[in-house]
Each structure stands twice: as C-alpha cells, then as structure tokens.
Amino acid sequence: MTYHTARRRALGLVSSLALFGALAAGAHSQAAPHPGASNTFSTTHFWNDLQLDFLPGDTWERLRDNLQWQDRTHDARVQHWIEHYRANPSNVIEIIERARPWMAWINEKVETRGLPGEIALIPFVESSFDPTARSHRGAAGLWQFMPGTGDALGLSRRNGYDGRLDVVASTEAALDYIELQAEQWYEGDLELSLAAYNAGAGTVNRARHAAGARGEPTDYWHLQLPNETMNYLPKLNAIAAIIADPDAHGIDLPEIDDAPAFAKITVETPINLGQLATMSGVDQAELSALNPGLTNGSAHPATAKVVLVPIEHEENVLAHLTAPASPNPGTGAEQHVVARGDSLSAIAALHGSSVEEIRQHNGLNGDVIHEGQRLDIPRRSLAAR
Numbered sequence: 213m214t215y216h217t218a219r220r221r222a223l224g225l226v227s228s229l230a231l232f233g234a235l236a237a238g239a240h241s242q243a244a245p246h247p248g249a250s251n252t253f254s255t256t257h258f259w260n261d262l263q264l265d266f267l268p269g270d271t272w273e274r275l276r277d278n279l280q281w282q283d284r285t286h287d288a289r290v291q292h293w294i295e296h297y298r299a300n301p302s303n304v305i306e307i308i309e310r311a312r313p314w315m316a317w318i319n320e321k322v323e324t325r326g327l328p329g330e331i332a333l334i335p336f337v338e339s340s341f342d343p344t345a346r347s348h349r350g351a352a353g354l355w356q357f358m359p360g361t362g363d364a365l366g367l368s369r370r371n372g373y374d375g376r377l378d379v380v381a382s383t384e385a386a387l388d389y390i391e392l393q394a395e396q397w398y399e400g401d402l403e404l405s406l407a408a409y410n411a412g413a414g415t416v417n418r419a420r421h422a423a424g425a426r427g428e429p430t431d432y433w434h435l436q437l438p439n440e441t442m443n444y445l446p447k448l449n450a451i452a453a454i455i456a457d458p459d460a461h462g463i464d465l466p467e468i469d470d471a472p473a474f475a476k477i478t479v480e481t482p483i484n485l486g487q488l489a490t491m492s493g494v495d496q497a498e499l500s501a502l503n504p505g506l507t508n509g510s511a512h513p514a515t516a517k518v519v520l521v522p523i524e525h526e527e528n529v530l531a532h533l534t535a536p537a538s539p540n541p542g543t544g545a546e547q548h549v550v551a552r553g554d555s556l557s558a559i560a561a562l563h564g565s566s567v568e569e570i571r572q573h574n575g576l577n578g579d580v581i582h583e584g585q586r587l588d589i590p591r592r593s594l595a596a597r
Contacts, residue, residue, distance in 0.1 A: 271316045271470040276456055278322065278329030281403075284449045287433070293443070293450035294461065301463050304454070308466060311341035313502060314354070314379055317472040325387060328402065330452045334386070334409075337447045343379050343504045352376045353504075355386040365389055373515035378505030380476065380518060403432040403445060411441040474502055475526035476518040477533065483511040483519050490562060491532040493552030493583065494525045550585040563589045 284290050297304050308315075315332070322332040338356040339345035346352045350359055353376035357367060365385040367375030375381045386409075394405035397413055408416045419437050420430040428434055432445060454461045477483075486509060489496035500509065502520040511519045521529045532549065548559055556567045556579050570576070573590045581587070 269470045271319055271468040272455055272458075272465055274316075274323070274470050275319055275329045275332060278319075278332075279452055279456055280328035281330050281449055282453065282456060284433075284445075285453045287446065287449070289443065289446035290449045290453065293447045294453055297450055297454055298461050298463065304451070304463060305466065307336055307340045308468075311335070312466075312468055313473045314341065314343075314383075315468050316470050317380075317474070318383055319470070320472070321383060321387060325391070327387065327391075330448055331387070331390065331402070331406075333448055333451055333455070334406070336451050337444065343377055353382045354379055355382050357382060357385070361389075368515060371512060371515050372506065372508030372510060373512070374505050374507055376505075377507070378503075378516070380520070381505065401431070406445060406448070407432050407435070407437060407441050410444045411438055415441070471523075473523055474520040475523045475529075477521055477526070477529060479511045479513045479516050479519055481513065483533070485509045485511075485519075487562065488519075488521075488529065488532075490554065490558065491549070491551055492521075492525060492529045493554075494521060494529065498522060546589045548587045548589050550581050550583055550587060552583050554581065554583075555579070556581060559587065559589070565589055 285294075314335075318332045318335070319329070322329060335341045335354045339354050341354065343354045345354070345356065347356060351357060352359075352362075352374065355376075357365070357376040359369065359376075362369070362376045362382075362385070365388065367378070367381060367385055369375065375385075390402065390405050390409060393408050393413060394400050394402050397408065397417065398404040404416060404420075415437065416435070419435040423430045423435055454463055455465065458465045485499045485503065485506060486496055488494070489499055499519075499521065500506075502522070503511070506516060506519075532551075535549070546563065548563065550559075556570055556576075559565075560567045560570055567579070569590050570587060571579075573588050
C-alpha cells in the first residue's frame with residue numbers, strides 16, 4: 213500500500229541522493245533511556261492511587277481504531293518487549309504522561325494521512341516522548357532527527373531556533389519522511405521504511421540484498437539488521453499491543469483527552485516568550501515546554517512559523533498580541549493590561565518606567581493591582597531613558 217500527501221509530493225523534489233547521504237552520515241538513535249532503565253515512581257503506591265476510566269473522546273480509543281499491525285503480537289521479539297514493559301509499568305506511565313500535550317495532535321496527523329496508528333507511538337521508542345531529548349550521536353527532538361536529515365527535510369537550525377525540537381514541524385517532517393522512504397525504496401512497505409528511519413536506508417537496502425542473494429524473504433521480520441533496528445518494530449508493536457488492551461496486560465493507562473492541548477499562534481512579528489507570559493498571564497515554564505524549538509526563548513517569523521500556547525489561553529494570548537501598543541489619547545501614555553502574576557515593579561521594568569511614575573499616573577495609593585486592570589504607562593523621552 214502506498215500513501216500520498218501533498219507535502220510528500222513536494223518532498224519528492226528533494227534529491228534522493230541528498231537524503232540517502234544524510235542518512236549514511238549518521239543513523240537515528242534512541243536518545244532517552246529505554247523504559248525500565250529507572251523506577252521514578254513507587255509502583256505499588258502509584259497503582260493504588262491511579263484508577264482512571266476511559267471516557268468517550270479518550271485519545272487511546274481513537275488510536276485503537278487505527279492500529280493495523282496487531283497480527284505481530286505473537287512474534288517472539290514482540291512478546292519479549294511486552295513482558296519488559298509489563299514488568300516496568302511506572303516507566304510506561306511516566307512516558308505516557310510526558311506525551312500528554314502531544315498525543316492527541318499526533319494521533320490526528322497520523323490518522324489524516326491514513327497511516328497505521330502505531331506510527332503515532334514512534335516517539336515512545338525514539339525519545340520517550342521527550343521533545344528536548346538528544347542522543348550521543350547528535351540526534352535530537354521527539355522524532356530524533358540527525359542534523360543532516362533534519363536539514364534535508366527543512367528543519368532549520370539557526371537564530372535561536374532548532375526545527376528538530378519543534379514538535380509541530382518535526383512531526384510533519386517525520387511523517388513526510390516515513391511516507392517518502394516507503395514509496396521511494398520499499399514499494400509502500402512502511403515497516404521497511406521504519407527500519408530505514410532507525411538504521412538508514414543504506415543499511416536496510418544492503419540487508420535486503422544479502423537476504424535476497426541467500427534466497428530468503430526480504431521483509432523486515434526476516435532481515436539481519438543491527439540489534440537496535442532488530443528491536444525497533446518489536447518495541448513499537450509491543451507498546452501498541454498494551455495500549456490496544458491494557459487490562460489484559462495489567463496496565464491502567466491515564467486518560468488523555470482526544471483534543472489538542474495547544475493552539476498554534478502564527479508568528480508574524482517577533483515574539484518573546486517571557487514578555488508573552490507577562491502580558492497574557494500564561495505560565496512561562498508552560499510556554500517554554502510547549503516551544504522547545506525556541507532555544508533562546510524568542511520566535512522570529514524568519515525561522516519559526518508558529519508559537520504554541522495552552523488551548524485554554526488562546527483567545528487571551530491573541531487579544532494581547534493584536535492589541536495596539538498606541539498611546540492612550542489625552543494622556544501621552546501607553547497602556548498595559550495587567551496579567552495574572554504582574555507586579556508594578558515588573559510592569560515598570562518591562563516598559564522602562566518606574567513604580568512611582570506608574571503610581572502617580574494612575575492615581576494609585578499603593579502597589580495593589582488586579583488582573584485585567586488597564587494602567588497608563590507614561591512615555592519618557594529618550595534622554596530620560
């Protein structure tokens with residue numbers, strides 16, 4: 213089966229040799245420790261406390277509807293990894309909790325392309341769903357792109373931005389790449405494309421050639437590949453099997469709503485996350501976590517296309533970004549709308565004013581201000597600044 217998307221067709225214009233060369237320079241690797249490497253949670257305490265039911269609209273139900281490779285469940289390699297994950301349930305849950313902001317959106321993207329639902333779980337294997345993960349080989353991000361491969365796919369790394377860490381950009385690039393390789397090299401065989409995603413197309417193609425010369429099958433499950441790649445799809449199939457029937461495997465999955473947790477704000481002018489947090493009242497740490505690609509905390513339209521904000525703050529953020537920063541008529545002052553967590557000293561520092569000037573200009577007797585309050589900020593001459 214082959215898969216067609218508009219972006220894949222555009223990527224078809226990219227030289228196959230360029231992509232092949234990028235992969236040959238360095239294959240993907242798993243950046244984060246495999247599940248089971250540590251036991252952060254107390255398993256007994258955790259399972260006693262966590263008793264969550266699935267509700268309509270749960271993202272796992274949607275994912276189950278799209279799983280297509282469950283016939284591999286009885287393969288010995290898949291069974292090995294199922295047992296591994298079952299023996300370390302707290303690590304599975306830790307990774308799934310890390311996936312919470314991204315899972316529903318990635319699900320939707322995979323489903324829209326008609327791809328097997330298992331592909332939405334690749335970040336579980338690649339990076340333990342850590343968008344800031346980096347491997348010792350140089351791979352980075354949720355999908356663990358090597359620099360050369362990321363460059364070939366348009367994930368730029370410049371001016372305080374790393375597209376490999378940008379979850380929206382890197383997810384689209386990863387799905388494009390998987391589809392592109394499947395069609396270019398493997399007549400639509402996505403399992404072979406995933407093997408190439410991990411080990412490089414050259415490694416997989418050589419293994420297929422050797423298998424064919426021996427008169428053996430050339431599908432993924434019969435190839436002799438590097439150990440990491442031999443376990444790549446079994447791990448993916450194992451975690452998919454657990455999600456398909458968590459009760460049968462003794463694991464309770466936390467509920468994740470089947471709706472994106474973030475909104476995309478188009479970057480039309482430079483946006484500083486710290487200032488955006490101050491203006492809108494969104495927690496700056498939350499903004500930074502949603503935008504790991506902004507390595508210097510700022511988005512510029514020349515590099516980043518969107519800034520992600522918590523979905524519940526979308527309207528508030530848009531209102532602050534589109535509010536004109538013009539003087540208040542008759543006062544010769546700019547206006548500042550007080551956001552949650554604002555203080556007079558922080559507002560004064562932001563606008564290059566002083567607390568006393570803001571007090572006097574707004575008739576304040578003290579430092580008490582409230583969210584939504586509009587303050588006139590006196591404009592100062594350049595000489596005074």
